[in-house]
Amino acid sequence: MKWLLRNWTDVAYALWEHITISVTALTIAFALSLLIGIAAARRPRLYGTVMTLSGFLYTIPTLAFLAFLIPLVGLGRSNAIITMVAFSLMILIRSVATGIREVPADVIDAARGMGMNAKQILWRIELPLALPLIVAGLRVSAVTVISVTVVAAYVNAGGLGTLIFNGIASDHPAKIWTGALTACTLAISVDLLLAGLERRLQGRRIA
Amino acid sequence: MLADAWIYLLAHPAQFSLALGVHVALSASALVLAALISIPAGIAVARRSRLALAVVNAANVARTLPSLAVLALVMPLLGTGFAPALFALTLIALPPIVTHTLAGMRSVDADAVDAAVGMGMTRAAVLWRIELPLALPVIFAGLRTAAVQVISGAVLAAFIGGGGLGDFITAGIAMMAIPQLLVGAIPVSLLALGTDVLFGALQRRITARGLRTA
Numbered sequence: 001m002k003w004l005l006r007n008w009t010d011v012a013y014a015l016w017e018h019i020t021i022s023v024t025a026l027t028i029a030f031a032l033s034l035l036i037g038i039a040a041a042r043r044p045r046l047y048g049t050v051m052t053l054s055g056f057l058y059t060i061p062t063l064a065f066l067a068f069l070i071p072l073v074g075l076g077r078s079n080a081i082i083t084m085v086a087f088s089l090m091i092l093i094r095s096v097a098t099g100i101r102e103v104p105a106d107v108i109d110a111a112r113g114m115g116m117n118a119k120q121i122l123w124r125i126e127l128p129l130a131l132p133l134i135v136a137g138l139r140v141s142a143v144t145v146i147s148v149t150v151v152a153a154y155v156n157a158g159g160l161g162t163l164i165f166n167g168i169a170s171d172h173p174a175k176i177w178t179g180a181l182t183a184c185t186l187a188i189s190v191d192l193l194l195a196g197l198e199r200r201l202q203g204r205r206i207a
Numbered sequence: 208m209l210a211d212a213w214i215y216l217l218a219h220p221a222q223f224s225l226a227l228g229v230h231v232a233l234s235a236s237a238l239v240l241a242a243l244i245s246i247p248a249g250i251a252v253a254r255r256s257r258l259a260l261a262v263v264n265a266a267n268v269a270r271t272l273p274s275l276a277v278l279a280l281v282m283p284l285l286g287t288g289f290a291p292a293l294f295a296l297t298l299i300a301l302p303p304i305v306t307h308t309l310a311g312m313r314s315v316d317a318d319a320v321d322a323a324v325g326m327g328m329t330r331a332a333v334l335w336r337i338e339l340p341l342a343l344p345v346i347f348a349g350l351r352t353a354a355v356q357v358i359s360g361a362v363l364a365a366f367i368g369g370g371g372l373g374d375f376i377t378a379g380i381a382m383m384a385i386p387q388l389l390v391g392a393i394p395v396s397l398l399a400l401g402t403d404v405l406f407g408a409l410q411r412r413i414t415a416r417g418l419r420t421a
């Protein structure tokens with residue numbers, strides 16, 4: 001606790017880095033998944049292929065993935081961000097595609113009957129109705145990305161993992177505690193925040 | 208690069224087989240321990256809906272904790288080595304198994320249970336012959352998730368002296384020795400992918416024939 005009070009600027013900086021890296025990775029992953037998910041939602045064969053590939057990426061252990069990228073992109077933040085994007089694709093694509101697929105067929109029929117074209121149906125019917133599921137996917141992948149960012153400190157990406165690794169290297173428990181507990185608190189808060197959003201969206205859909 | 212990794216592997220056979228052995232032992236024991244705790248616990252609370260809700264909520268919070276943070280938190284308390292790593296990995300494996308056990312038990316058709324009770328089955332018989340076989344595929348899905356998570360987590364055990372294939376990766380990164388790094392990263396990825404495929408296949412086999420979708 002004393003260590004934390006004396007070094008709170010370092011901790012705040014690590015937390016800030018952690019959040020920036022996670023948000024960057026999540027934004028890229030979300031944009032990609034939206035494109036792929038929309039394309040694959042109504043094409044079962046494409047969806048199957050995409051799920052197999054992204055499931056493959058998802059199963060590779062985090063540290064191994066970071067290691068594989070070292071010969072290709074070296075150490076640092078871009079390595080970490082690529083790893084996190086690869087990791088988030090499966091969950092995000094699945095939530096986008098499932099969300100769109102679960103829109104009732106008669107709702108789409110009605111929209112078409114009102115003279116909407118495919119683009120209008122996508123933006124004004126399918127995506128808004130898929131939103132609760134998309135947010136659910138975003139919640140799971142946000143937590144995953146925060147977790148990967150902790151490990152990514154080992155390839156010099158920065159963030160809260162830096163405190164943990166420095167603490168382990170210099171046998172400094174206060175640093176380890178601070179880094180690990182701050183990372184846990186961040187993960188739990190983001191999870192609760194997005195869970196709240198998810199509930200509000202679901203409520204709106206029923207109303 | 209791959210050839211260099213192969214040469215490194217051939218030059219260090221004993222070191223590699225030890226690391227692989229430790230990795231498998233660490234992952235398998237964490238999975239078994241977590242299953243022995245989570246499955247009975249899940250079954251015990253499944254019928255008490257308030258308790259079950261509390262367990263699911265706790266597990267969902269525990270599930271969000273970063274694996275490396277859990278390992279790091281265990282270190283100042285229990286020190287370094289195999290046992291602290293095993294403890295941390297068991298903690299990591301608990302939430303997916305317990306939530307899936309609860310979901311599996313709750314997915315059992317109440318009519319099937321009613322019919323079994325009507326046929327004069329005892330509570331134990333209902334559990335063993337009706338509920339568990341019907342819940343098993345879902346429980347197994349939890350084991351599959353936990354297994355992959357534990358194998359990934361065991362890579363990070365290298366940071367707290369737990370051994371395993373992560374040792375090659377961390378040493379390889381520290382010295383920027385790409386062949387050494389690949390000798391850890393390739394086998395551990397194959398291990399994770401192989402486990403996922405194996406558990407997936409087992410999951411299909413244990414699904415009661417009437418429940419199979421494809």
